[in-house]
Amino acid sequence: MPRSTRMAAWCLSLALLAFAPAAVSDDLPEYRLKAAFLYNFALFTEWPADLGATLNLCVYGRDPFGEEIDALQGKPVGARRIVVRRFTSIEGLSVCQVVFIVNPSGDGISRVLSALHGASVLTVADAPGAARQGVALNMNLVNNKITFEANLTAVRAANLTLSSKLLSLATEVLP
Numbered sequence: 001m002p003r004s005t006r007m008a009a010w011c012l013s014l015a016l017l018a019f020a021p022a023a024v025s026d027d028l029p030e031y032r033l034k035a036a037f038l039y040n041f042a043l044f045t046e047w048p049a050d051l052g053a054t055l056n057l058c059v060y061g062r063d064p065f066g067e068e069i070d071a072l073q074g075k076p077v078g079a080r081r082i083v084v085r086r087f088t089s090i091e092g093l094s095v096c097q098v099v100f101i102v103n104p105s106g107d108g109i110s111r112v113l114s115a116l117h118g119a120s121v122l123t124v125a126d127a128p129g130a131a132r133q134g135v136a137l138n139m140n141l142v143n144n145k146i147t148f149e150a151n152l153t154a155v156r157a158a159n160l161t162l163s164s165k166l167l168s169l170a171t172e173v174l175p
Contacts, residue, residue: 032068033146034126034139041124041137042077042098044163048120055080056095060087060112061102090115101125101135109133113154120159131174136160140171147171 042055055077059069063086075082085096093099093115101112104127113134116123124137131138131149136158138149149172155162167173 029068030141030146031065035065035068035072037139037146037148038069038098038100038124039072039075039077039082041122041166042082044166045122046161046163047078047080047097048159051080051097051120053080054083055097056083056085057098057100058085058087058093058096059100059102060090060093061104061108062088064102093121094119096121098122098124101127101130103127104130109135116158118157122158122160123154131172136162142171150174 038057042057047055057069057072059065063069069084072082073084085092087093087096090112093112096116097120099112099116099121101109101123104112104125109125109127109130110133113123122137123135124139125135126139126141127135128140129138131151131154134151134154136151136154138151140147140149148170150162150167150170151174152162153175
């Protein structure tokens, strides 16, 4: 891909990310917006060089996205392409690079985080307090707008780096 095309794609993605927090959920279904956030989270994450040609974006639990997440299938993230996968078992998550944890209840978050400990996996949820429990990025619906928090300890533990541009859009960045 020519440098000018990559730069244009990067600028467009940044623009989408910049305006996404202001998007009202009445205009688009909530999980379409959250799928767009997941894509931008993947774009603005620095991935290990040895990752390979695919980036497995996994939904763990009962899928609230439906076809909204399927629209990400094959989309580029740098030199890689997204593969959308769904899992109901923690054991399957070992192939994932991004894991969206659906409706974590009880010790759901801690079980997933324990299973992924030491792996280069960006964990994402949309549950109150999930970032404080150790999830890297947590989306919230506030006044009909999608916002997110970042947990840098969780990001570093996964051997990942988030773009400063992404972090500047977070409503809270935990050290």
